[in-house]
Amino acid sequence: MEQAKGVLAARSNITLNQAFEVLRRHARQHRILLSKVAWDVIDTGFTPAIAPARPQTDTSDAADTEQ
Numbered sequence: 001m002e003q004a005k006g007v008l009a010a011r012s013n014i015t016l017n018q019a020f021e022v023l024r025r026h027a028r029q030h031r032i033l034l035s036k037v038a039w040d041v042i043d044t045g046f047t048p049a050i051a052p053a054r055p056q057t058d059t060s061d062a063a064d065t066e067q
Contacts, residue, residue, distance in 0.1 A: 001023075001034070001035070001038050003038075003042055004023060004037070004039070004042050005019040005023065005038075006019075007041055007042060008022060008041055008047065008048070012047065012050050014050065022050055022051070023037050023041070023048060
């Protein structure tokens, strides 16, 4: 798993956490084991689709910013 995350992160220029999310998302969407996706990344050069980044949302409380 760690090797697949590293390979995917390097290929796609994303963080290790983002790589794990990509692997996990692909496994869930296609109803296959996460370990199978990881092996495919390592053995065959498979690269799951990278979802577009979600826009950052402001999580600060509006009451905190009012003075």
